[in-house]
Amino acid sequence: MRTESTLIRWIWWIVVVTALFFSGFIIGWFAKPKNANIEDHKDSKQFLKEFLDEIQTDQIRQHLRKFTRLPHLAGTEQNLKYAEQIKREWQEFGLDSVEMVPYDVLLSYPNKSQPNYISIVDHLGTEVFNSSLAEPVPQGYEDISDIVPPYSAFSAKGQPEGDLVYVNYGRTEDFFQLERTMGINVTGKIVIVRYGKIFRGEERHVSRSKGDHYVLRPSRLLGCWCPGWNLPGGGAQRGNVLNLNGAGDPLTPGYPAKEYTYRFSLEDGVGLPKIPVHPIGFHDAVHLLKNMGGDIPPNNWKGGLNVSYRTGPGFMDDFKSQKVRMNIHTNNQVTRIYNVIGKIRGALEPDRYVILGGHRDAWVFGGIDPMSGAAVVHETVRSAGRLLSKGWRPRRTIIFASWDAEEFGLLGSTEWAEDNAKLLQERAVAYINADSAIEGMYTLRVDCTPSLHTLVYNLTKQVASPEEGEEGVSLYESWHKRDNWTNDRDAPRISKLGSGSDFEAYFIRLGIAAGRARYTKNKKTERYSSYPVYHSVYETFEIVEKFYDPSFKRLRAVAQVRGGLVFLLAESQLLPLDTNEYADSLWKYSQSIAQLAQRNPGEMELYGVSFESLFSAVRNFTFAARQFHERLQTLNRADPLQVRVMNDQLMYLERAFIDPLGLPGRPFYRHVIFAPSSHNKYAGESFPGIYDALFDIANSANPKEAWEEVKRQISVAAFTVHAAAMTLTPPA
């Protein structure tokens, strides 16, 4: 008995000891964190909510008020002061680092002692009419000095005199019509065009392509007589007339404009117009147009002014001996500009960058452009800083940028992209642009790369509609109701990225997934470009507060979209980029470019032009995208290297569409899927290489050669899409 009892006791003992040890072992095994890398979804969701909630209308109002009191043109003292203030405040908000990054770029200012203006001169050379030298200053700003008058930055200097010719919008096709159909030669003439359709620098395309025909001194007036509800007749649009095609600073194309950087001479600089150019208000335009002679142009050449449009050349009847003279004394000068760059270091992947960038420089006060956007960035930084103080830190690094000299050709953002090209190419996940946050009072407008579509939809479902009477309605629903994608799909419309803002170098040159969001007008009813006071002195704080967004809820919604995109791109364990959406878009674009070509079925047959290689590449891409998407579902998320490998494939997808050789004649536009056409700088074109080659067919003297170029561009596009598909297949 006793031995038995001892035995049982021993057995009992051993069982207990073993059990205890094992329970300890097992608890120890599991207590050890497998990996700091595994995302805590609950936390992340909670942080997103806190981040969005922290974004406040009052704060945005204050930021906008504070940064629109004084004119702050690029290169001026005041714009540097604002940069310093932004730097200080971002530091106070809690960013890990904030620095000023200067570049010395070519800017262009009117000569203060010799104002620019346009005159009508009589046969004795006496000025019988002079255009206004400045816009009437809006109420409340009468004491402000340093308001730059309307001008065309980088215009050539000169005082050309000649007959006036009216050329509609000044597009390639308008010039062709004028010359070929109407038989009017513009050599030596002063050309007047109406505002719209194309970028204001594009007339250089015409002067370049026509060579000697226009070199004397034809010029072009940018009359702004859009039917806006509040641009006075004395108001006019400032703007640059460069033809940069993404080169950045005209004197240092391809390289950052640092102190040691080699600068081309002005003659060899990129995109500088050779002719004088000047913008005028519609009062002055009426004066110039009302006595014009020549033929009556077709109806679609007639603008909204109360004059009988005529093409010229010159004036009619009693005014025949009068000429127009331009007096342009604008100076180019290398000037220091300052970007402000702030960073939040990523906790797990410090070498992956999500960028939120927008410009700070304004033509005058910048009430809308750009400070409505800059105020939104400022508030995003403040909200992120609050989160940091609560212990949050994003998985990836976030970079905030306040760009300088956007108005002079996207210079600050492009120089920084050139300076950091290697780092960005290897490490940038996405670039979200933050120019003007509002251009209308209707609904959201998003332009982005296809891989961001899904993220934009998911995020806007978590943001509230800012519209009166839509309490409890999501921004997604509000937007969907107002701007459905009708033909393509039942979802809010998302457009292609075009150009004309700071995302350009990041998206079109470097191939970084990019997007932009703002509040916009109803395109069906409001047909003017941009918004009426665009680039005028009337872009003030008050115009936002009184008209565009009195509650500042629209700007808050835009801030939540821009900020939310950055938050989720920086924080999600798996990058929220959707390969299937890219595949669907490529399919759509390949169909529509092929349809465009099919307008010439006979020539396509004759020259053996086929889109089959492109369609086949798109099918291949679609298959790879679907397979990739499936592999994502079975990914072992606990393995940090496996996660990184797939995230790298996602990050580099956009990069795969970059052709290092660039688009024809445009070495800094390198995105084969998205870029502006050579014939319209603002709008984004899909397959721009093929598009331009097709565009050139109509005007080519050698159709075989022109179609050969189409074939070459189809081949380049097919190769690029195939190569992109390869980046999505398993790496080995």
Add this chain to the structure above:
Amino acid sequence: MRTESTLIRWIWWIVVVTALFFSGFIIGWFAKPKNANIEDHKDSKQFLKEFLDEIQTDQIRQHLRKFTRLPHLAGTEQNLKYAEQIKREWQEFGLDSVEMVPYDVLLSYPNKSQPNYISIVDHLGTEVFNSSLAEPVPQGYEDISDIVPPYSAFSAKGQPEGDLVYVNYGRTEDFFQLERTMGINVTGKIVIVRYGKIFRGEERHVSRSKGDHYVLRPSRLLGCWCPGWNLPGGGAQRGNVLNLNGAGDPLTPGYPAKEYTYRFSLEDGVGLPKIPVHPIGFHDAVHLLKNMGGDIPPNNWKGGLNVSYRTGPGFMDDFKSQKVRMNIHTNNQVTRIYNVIGKIRGALEPDRYVILGGHRDAWVFGGIDPMSGAAVVHETVRSAGRLLSKGWRPRRTIIFASWDAEEFGLLGSTEWAEDNAKLLQERAVAYINADSAIEGMYTLRVDCTPSLHTLVYNLTKQVASPEEGEEGVSLYESWHKRDNWTNDRDAPRISKLGSGSDFEAYFIRLGIAAGRARYTKNKKTERYSSYPVYHSVYETFEIVEKFYDPSFKRLRAVAQVRGGLVFLLAESQLLPLDTNEYADSLWKYSQSIAQLAQRNPGEMELYGVSFESLFSAVRNFTFAARQFHERLQTLNRADPLQVRVMNDQLMYLERAFIDPLGLPGRPFYRHVIFAPSSHNKYAGESFPGIYDALFDIANSANPKEAWEEVKRQISVAAFTVHAAAMTLTPPA
């Protein structure tokens, strides 16, 4: 007493239970593997030893024997058969995948029914002398058909007739001397040059730069009368005369030559010479030279033949009426070629690639070029396969490549690089080249990027010397003794990478760290280019077995170096790339390029040329490299993401030296630190942009403009080095 005893017992119990639990917990905690990522150094070292030991002389001998029995020119049936055999054997060796990758590229073959030859014709047009149509076939190969006769691939067709002119090596400076000093016009002449100094395709440089002066039909004979010990007088060097500058297939520059790819016409192809070119043996050269008239050239123009060198034009005395006629009927044709690509999937980082590539196509048998190299690759694959069967798998993916059509302009390797450019740019760690493994019997020769220096030294200390009487001596010691780096450092000499083999697209276009190793001659005593039988029919298996490496130990040593580099690059947890070595090399190169410029101190002063910005950038880079090196020491190697972040910085360092805009006029040469000069295609130049700009000063009509280009190139170099330094700083 009892309660006290119970209490003690309870306490005792609790202590035991707690202790047991804790020991269980602690054992459980530590028993769990922290991370599969942590390298077991012992295992890795053991595997390296096994890998090197498995590489066998007998096997290399057999591989070489097997692949040199028949001529296997690119594009021929036999070269496809060898490709299929290599594929089959690599599969048998155990690679994870092996595939054939075809491209359709422009090749060039003699016309079988109209042979190429050179004649001397008398005044009646009768051919009084004809050069030989083929080389005498070496012993044992008398029954072999399909031996292509010596020719210049891609030569223009034609039968030009004219006076002979002798132009030394045919360098830019030789043509200048002939024309400017000696007053001889080569227009319409047949030009004869001696072999050496420059690449055989470079005469196009002259014809291009002089424009109309040479367009009639001057041509050039490549006489090969190098003083080799065993090239018979009837032997001559085959070779291509393209001027590709890295473009790959001349009809599809920048894109892979796939079925759907757009092809330029022959007129628009890249680098195709406009003039007939033909190589001759020294027996034929003596016939052409012996009766030449004209002046006696300077002594440094005299070659090794037993004739009295004269410049021409034409023959002397009784032979005056005789002319030289070239009969060239070579055809260009688009032809299918095949690369063989084998892979071992990386265990932890499948998306990081280490490449070992060398070509398979040969002019005839390829006993040395390239099969001595291909046999070495084959043996490396076999050894790696053995390791795989023992359970080894490298950390990263290894890619083995058997390239086709290297002899026709590096076509196979370049097309594959173009096809996979995006993947390679994002994922390739290093490229090790495997052309001819032996060109002499003296010692090791290594050309590589500076970041590989340290790895090469470390590895060669673990490889045995192959030399007789050096048992127990390492390859490093044997090499060091024979070729010390004298002026620079007390270590074996390592040279810059030049061009002329398949690493070109990987290193100079894509910026992938690259290196090559082979056994070489004693450069101090053996001054001929390459080796005497280079590109002749006499490159047989026997020449290796009888002369170059009877024991096959030298080839084994080369295999161990090439294979060992690949092994360590693929296997090491931290990439074995040395940033400090790059810094030291940059310093050296910046000093020497500045010294080159200092030959014109007056002009440098006059035009304000300074190297300070470059020196400053190199100092900046050096600081960043040192700091990076220090951070590596304190890296937490247990954190897979931290390790990956730093490895990425190491991998992308070489990429940082790539300028997407390319070197001036050479869009596919994009490495700012290393590329051949425009004036010598084989040798690697450091800072080639600056070098070429300085070279052009002597011949420029506008020195100010020429010095402006030097300044621009210094600025580009300084920027590139600064940008590279940025990639080494902490990422956020």
